[in-house]
Amino acid sequence: MTTGSAAYADCGEVTITEMNWASSAVVTAVAAFLMEQGYGCEVQKVPSSTVTAITSVTETGEPDILTEVWANSTPAYPGLLAEGKLVELADVLSDGGVEAWWIPAYLAESNPELTTWEGIMANPAAVGGKFHDCPSGWACDIINNNNLIAAGAEAGGLERFQHGSGETLQTSIAAAYDEKAPWFGYYWAPTAVLGKYPMVAVEVPAYDAEAHTCNGNVDCTNPGFSAYPASKVVTAAAGGFSEREPAAAALMAKVSFTNEQMGEVLAWRLDRNASYDEAAVYFLTNYKDVWAEWLNDEAREKLAAILDNG
Amino acid sequence: MAFYDSIFSALGLSGWCGEAGDGAPLSMADLMAKAGGDEAKGEFFPFPSLDNLNESCSSVLQSRDVTKGIEEGFLAAKPALKTVLDPITQPLSWLLDGALWLFEATPWFVMVPILVAISYWASRSKPVTIFVFISIMLLGLVDHYDVAMQTLSIIFVCTSISVLLGVPVGIAMSKSDRLQKSTVPILDLLQTLPTFVYLIPLIFLFSVTESKLYGIAIILYAIVPVIRLTDLGIRLVDQDVIEAANAFGMNSRQKLLRVQMPLALPNIMAGINQTIMMSLAMVVIASLVSAPGLGVNVLRGIRNLELGVGIVAGIGIVLLAVILDRVSKAALSRVDMTRVKH
Numbered sequence: 001m002t003t004g005s006a007a008y009a010d011c012g013e014v015t016i017t018e019m020n021w022a023s024s025a026v027v028t029a030v031a032a033f034l035m036e037q038g039y040g041c042e043v044q045k046v047p048s049s050t051v052t053a054i055t056s057v058t059e060t061g062e063p064d065i066l067t068e069v070w071a072n073s074t075p076a077y078p079g080l081l082a083e084g085k086l087v088e089l090a091d092v093l094s095d096g097g098v099e100a101w102w103i104p105a106y107l108a109e110s111n112p113e114l115t116t117w118e119g120i121m122a123n124p125a126a127v128g129g130k131f132h133d134c135p136s137g138w139a140c141d142i143i144n145n146n147n148l149i150a151a152g153a154e155a156g157g158l159e160r161f162q163h164g165s166g167e168t169l170q171t172s173i174a175a176a177y178d179e180k181a182p183w184f185g186y187y188w189a190p191t192a193v194l195g196k197y198p199m200v201a202v203e204v205p206a207y208d209a210e211a212h213t214c215n216g217n218v219d220c221t222n223p224g225f226s227a228y229p230a231s232k233v234v235t236a237a238a239g240g241f242s243e244r245e246p247a248a249a250a251l252m253a254k255v256s257f258t259n260e261q262m263g264e265v266l267a268w269r270l271d272r273n274a275s276y277d278e279a280a281v282y283f284l285t286n287y288k289d290v291w292a293e294w295l296n297d298e299a300r301e302k303l304a305a306i307l308d309n310g
Numbered sequence: 311m312a313f314y315d316s317i318f319s320a321l322g323l324s325g326w327c328g329e330a331g332d333g334a335p336l337s338m339a340d341l342m343a344k345a346g347g348d349e350a351k352g353e354f355f356p357f358p359s360l361d362n363l364n365e366s367c368s369s370v371l372q373s374r375d376v377t378k379g380i381e382e383g384f385l386a387a388k389p390a391l392k393t394v395l396d397p398i399t400q401p402l403s404w405l406l407d408g409a410l411w412l413f414e415a416t417p418w419f420v421m422v423p424i425l426v427a428i429s430y431w432a433s434r435s436k437p438v439t440i441f442v443f444i445s446i447m448l449l450g451l452v453d454h455y456d457v458a459m460q461t462l463s464i465i466f467v468c469t470s471i472s473v474l475l476g477v478p479v480g481i482a483m484s485k486s487d488r489l490q491k492s493t494v495p496i497l498d499l500l501q502t503l504p505t506f507v508y509l510i511p512l513i514f515l516f517s518v519t520e521s522k523l524y525g526i527a528i529i530l531y532a533i534v535p536v537i538r539l540t541d542l543g544i545r546l547v548d549q550d551v552i553e554a555a556n557a558f559g560m561n562s563r564q565k566l567l568r569v570q571m572p573l574a575l576p577n578i579m580a581g582i583n584q585t586i587m588m589s590l591a592m593v594v595i596a597s598l599v600s601a602p603g604l605g606v607n608v609l610r611g612i613r614n615l616e617l618g619v620g621i622v623a624g625i626g627i628v629l630l631a632v633i634l635d636r637v638s639k640a641a642l643s644r645v646d647m648t649r650v651k652h
Contacts, residue, residue: 029338037342055615130519136606137613161519164609165598167506171513178385178514273374277338284341306341 011041014248015063017048022192022269022276023262024068027092027235029280031067031255034291035248038299050074057238058085064241065252068092071232072099075139075216087242089235089252095259096230098189099140102199103127104173106180116203117151117225120184124158132172132185133162139216144186146215146223147204158184173197188231190259195266247296254294261287313356314366327367384511392515402522402529405467410521410602413463418455422446429633433640441636445629454604454626461593461603461630468525468589472533473582480540480581481566490541497534505531505595513599524601528592535584543577544570579642586638590631604630 014035018028028045035041046063048056053066054076066086071077080086103114111126113119120127131153134140141162148160163169169185170193176183177197184202187194204227211224235252242249261283269279284291288307292300300307318327356362363370413421422443429442449458483490509527516523547570555569571578597605604623611620 033338033341051613051615135609135613137610162600163518164524164596164600164606167510168513168518168599171510172518175514175518178388273378278336281336281338281341285336 011035011039011245011248013042013044014065014245015044015046016065017053017063017067018045018276019053019068020047020049021068022266022279023093023190023257025276026262026265026269026279026283027067027255027257029277030283030291031065031252033280033284034251034255034295034299034303038295038303039247039251041245041248054080061085061238061240064238064245065089066236066238069234069236070097071234072097072139072229077236081236085239086236087239089237089242089249090254090256091232092235092256093190093233093259093262094256097233098201098259099186099228099231100188100201101131101144101185101204102187102194102201103182103184104177104180105198105200106177107182108200114184114202115200117205120202121151121153121156121158124156126182127158127184128182129157130159130161130184132169132183133160134169134186135163135165138166140186140188142218143212143215143228146217146220147225150211150215150223150225151204161185173199190262190266192266192270195263196270247299250296251294251299255291261290314358314363318367323367327369385514388514395515399516399522399526402467402471402525403520405471406464406521406525409463409467410460413459413466414456418450421459422450429637433637434644435640438636438640442633445633449626449629452622454607454622457602457604457607457623458626458630461590461605461627464524464528464593464596464601464603465586465589465630465634468528468532469582469586471525472529472585472589473536475529476533476536476581476585477540477578480537480578481544483537483541484544493537497537500530501534505592506598509599518600521601524596524599527599528589528596531592532585532589535588536578536581539577539581539584540574543574543581546577547573575645576642579638579645583635583638583642586634587631590627590634593627 016028016032016035018025032043032045035043046053048063050069053063054069054074056062057066058076058080069077077086081088103120107127108115111119113122114126131144131148133144133148145160148154148158153160163172169187172185173183173187173193174197175181187199189195205225206227207229208224208226209229211226212229214220215223215226235255237249237252265279265283268274268282269276272278274282284306292307295303318324360371360373360376364372416424425446426439426443430436430439433439446455446458449455479493483493505527508530509523512523512526551569551573552565555565560568593601593603594605594608597603597609604626607623608620608627611617611623
C-alpha cells in the first residue's frame with residue numbers, strides 16, 4: 001500500500017464504500033486490491049450503508065465509488081443519475097439480485113404444495129401462520145405490505161409480522177433452520193444467509209410493472225399482487241470520478257460477478273468463518289481468469305506475479 | 311518462516327504440530343506480498359496470539375475456532391435452556407400483550423383523565439399535573455397518541471416487573487456481603503453488554519414474534535439501578551437507629567419493614583426513577599427487536615432520512631421521559647421521610 005503508490009502518479013486517492021452486507025464487502029475488498037496493486041491508487045474504504053452513502057454523495061460528492069447499489073430499492077437513484085451526481089459504471093452482479101418470498105428448502109421438500117401462494121393460503125398454519133416482513137423504513141416494507149393487501153393475506157389467516165431490524169429477520173431464518181421449523185417471509189439474494197440456508201422462492205403472480213410501481217408507494221390505492229422484478233445491482237461512481245481517475249473507472253466498469261461466483265465465495269466464507277478480506281483473497285486466487293479480463297495491460301503486468309503462479 | 315517456528319522446534323513439539331500453517335486461508339497481506347514478489351514479512355516480534363502461533367504450528371487453535379466453539383456450545387446448550395427459560399418467561403409475553411391491548415382499547419377520553427389523575431395522586435403537584443395534561447394533548451395533536459400509549463404500556467409493564475424483582479434482590483444484597491460481591495459484576499455486565507450481543511442469541515431460544523423478547527431486553531437493562539439503590543439505601547440506614555430498634559426488641563422482619571425500608575425509601579424511589587428513565591432509553595433498541603411504539607417511528611425516520619418523522623418521535627420520547635421523571639420525582643419528595651418536619 002505504501003510502497004508503489006508514489007511511483008504511479010496516474011492514480012490518486014480513491015474512496016470506495018463498504019456496504020454493511022457480505023457480498024458488497026467482498027466486492028469492495030476485491031476492487032480495493034486491484035486498484036491498489038494494479039493501478040497504484042490509494043484506496044480508502046468507507047464503511048457505509050445505502051442510505052448514508054447516497055446522502056453523502058448527494059451532498060458532498062464523496063465517496064467516489066458506491067458498490068452494490070440495488071437500483072430497485074433505492075428510490076433516489078434514477079434522479080441522481082439524471083442530475084449527473086452519479087454515473088452508472090457496471091452491473092456488479094451480472095445476473096441481477098433476486099428479491100422474493102421464500103420458504104426453507106426442508107419445508108418445500110416435506111410439503112411441496114407450499115411452494116405456490118395458493119398452496120400457502122390453503123393452509124397458512126403450515127408455514128407458521130406468519131409472514132416475516134422487512135423492517136419499517138425499508139423499500140420492501142411498503143411493497144410487501146401492498147402485495148399482502150392485494151393478495152388478501154390477512155383475511156386468509158396469514159399474519160404479517162414486521163421485524164424491527166435486518167438482524168432479527170436474518171436470525172429468525174437461522175433459528176427456524178436450527179429447529180427445522182416452518183418459516184415464510186421476504187429475503188433477497190445473493191446473501192450469506194441464502195447461501196448458508198437454502199430457501200425456495202414461493203411462486204406468486206408474475207411481475208407486473210404497473211402494479212409493482214404502485215405497490216412501492218405508501219398511498220397506493222389499488223395495489224396489485226406482483227412478483228419482484230430482477231433487481232439491477234450496480235456499481236456507481238460520483239459525478240467527476242471518471243474524468244479524474246479514468247483508469248480506475250474503466251476497471252470498475254468491468255468488475256462484475258455472476259450470482260454463482262458470488263454465492264460460492266460467500267458460502268466458502270461462512271464455512272470457514274473467514275473475514276471479508278480472506279473471502280476476497282479466495283476469489284482472487286481461484287478466479288484468476290475472471291479478473292484478469294478486467295485489467296488493462298499495465299495492471300496485468302504488475303499483477304503478473306499472482307496471475308502466473310500459485 | 312513464521313516467527314514462532316524455532317520455539318516450537320526447540321520445545322520438541324514439531325511432531326505434534328505437523329505440517330505448518332496449512333489451515334489458515336491466505337490473508338490479504340500474504341497476497342499483497344505475493345504481488346510484490348517476496349514473502350510476507352511479519353512484524354519483528356508478533357504478539358503470541360493464537361493466530362500467530364497457528365502459523366508456526368497448525369495444531370494450535372485459531373481465534374476463529376474459539377468463536378466457532380462458543381457458537382457451537384450455545385447451540386448445543388440451546389434445547390436445555392429453551393425448556394427451562396421459555397415457560398418461565400411466558401407470562402411476560404402475556405403481560406406485555408395484555409397491557410398493549412388495554413392501553414389501546416381504552417378510548418383517549420377515558421385514558422387521558424386517568425393518566426392525569428394518577429399523576430396528581432402521585433405527585434400532589436398542580437404544575438406537574440398540568441404539564442402532564444399539556445404534553446399528552448400535544449402528542450395527540452400530532453397524531454402520536456397511539457404510538458405514545460404503546461410505548462407507555464411497555465414501560466409500565468417493564469418497570470413494574472423491574473421493581474417487583476429488583477427491590478427484593480436489593481434487600482437480599484444488603485443483608486449479605488457475599489451476595490453483594492457476587493451480584494455487582496453481573497449488574498455491571500447487564501449495563502454495559504451491547505444489547506444485540508444477547509438479544510440475537512435469545513431469538514434462538516424464543517420465537518422472534520414473541521413480545522417477551524423486547525420485554526427481556528428492557529428489563530435486563532432497567533432493573534440495575536433499582537437493585538443498586540435499594541442495596542445502598544438499606545446499607546446507609548444509621549446504625550444508631552438499628553441499635554434503638556434492637557433495644558425495643560424488634561425482630562429482623564419488623565426492623566426491615568418498619569425501620570430500614572421507610573428510611574431507605576428515598577433511595578429506593580430514586581432507583582425506581584432511574585429504572586423508568588432507563589427503560590425509556592431502551593425504547594429505540596427494543597424497536598429493533600419489533601417492539602411497537604415511538605421507537606419504530608424513530609427508526610423509520612433514520613432509515614429513510616425523513617428527518618421530521620425522527621425528530622417528532624424523538625421529542626415524543628423525551629416528553630414521555632419528562633412526564634415520568636417529574637411525576638416520580640414529585641412522588642419521591644413526598645415520601646422522603648427524612649425531610650418530614652418533626
